[in-house]
Amino acid sequence: MLRVTEIEVCYSGIPVIHNVSLDVNRGELVTVVGSNGAGKSTLLKTIAGTLHPVKGSISFENEEIHHLSTPDIVRKGITYIPESRSIFGPLSVEENLELGAFILKDERVIKRNLEFVYTLFPRLAERRKQPGGTLSGGEQQMLAIGRGLMSTPKLLMLDEPSLGLMPKLVDEMLDAVAHLRSMGKTILLVEQNVRESLELADRGYVLQTGRTIDHGTGKELLNKDIIRKAFLGL
Numbered sequence: 001m002l003r004v005t006e007i008e009v010c011y012s013g014i015p016v017i018h019n020v021s022l023d024v025n026r027g028e029l030v031t032v033v034g035s036n037g038a039g040k041s042t043l044l045k046t047i048a049g050t051l052h053p054v055k056g057s058i059s060f061e062n063e064e065i066h067h068l069s070t071p072d073i074v075r076k077g078i079t080y081i082p083e084s085r086s087i088f089g090p091l092s093v094e095e096n097l098e099l100g101a102f103i104l105k106d107e108r109v110i111k112r113n114l115e116f117v118y119t120l121f122p123r124l125a126e127r128r129k130q131p132g133g134t135l136s137g138g139e140q141q142m143l144a145i146g147r148g149l150m151s152t153p154k155l156l157m158l159d160e161p162s163l164g165l166m167p168k169l170v171d172e173m174l175d176a177v178a179h180l181r182s183m184g185k186t187i188l189l190v191e192q193n194v195r196e197s198l199e200l201a202d203r204g205y206v207l208q209t210g211r212t213i214d215h216g217t218g219k220e221l222l223n224k225d226i227i228r229k230a231f232l233g234l
Helices: 040-048 070-076 093-099 107-120 122-126 137-149 167-182 194-200 218-222 225-230
Strands: 002-011 014-024 029-033 055-060 078-081 155-159 186-190 203-208 211-217
Touching: 002 040, 014 029, 014 040, 014 055, 014 211, 029 040, 029 194, 040 070, 040 078, 040 155, 040 186, 070 078, 078 137, 093 107, 093 137, 107 122, 107 137, 107 167, 122 137, 137 155, 137 167, 167 186, 167 194, 194 218, 203 218, 211 218, 211 225, 218 225
Parallel strands: 029 186, 029 203, 078 155, 155 186
Antiparallel strands: 002 014, 002 055, 203 211
16 A cells, blocks of 8 residues: 655755665554654655655555645545644634544535544543643544544554553553554554554564664564564563
């Protein structure tokens, strides 16, 4: 479904991603792990079209997309949930969610997606009329993911969905990701909780200083020395 081929990405002319490649097949959960500054978020931003590679290519459903704008990439079926969440504070929870469906024209589909989000995150249903900016950090993360789901994405990209959350909410957030995976959603995940994300993942990639240094199934990577020593403290 998604193929990233030897891309190089620069900030102010300085390369920060070097010849990175990855694939995501339909229905897979693929995770990208690495230390802070490894280039994980930059990779997702480049796939989403907020950055563009200076070398290499990105294709989605056999069509090159690395030259497209973010709105056009969203219309192709890719939704990116940034770690910043980007909630519209003065707008209600429901208004924030409805903004996520801006590419849809069928009101029945929008209503169906809204009901799905409320089923996935009942807390949002309870707060549907509450301003988004008054929600807790965990609730805002639920809202950001819910808004991303409103466009019926073919590929959902999640950037650090558990960042800054208390342990109970981290478990709740990762349970929601696992539920989406069990429904057959295609997910590309960047997550600071390395063990949990690799246990969820079909496959994973390890980035270090902007380069792919390893890849394999989630189980294979959990047993690799580089993961055990660098991220699991073993």
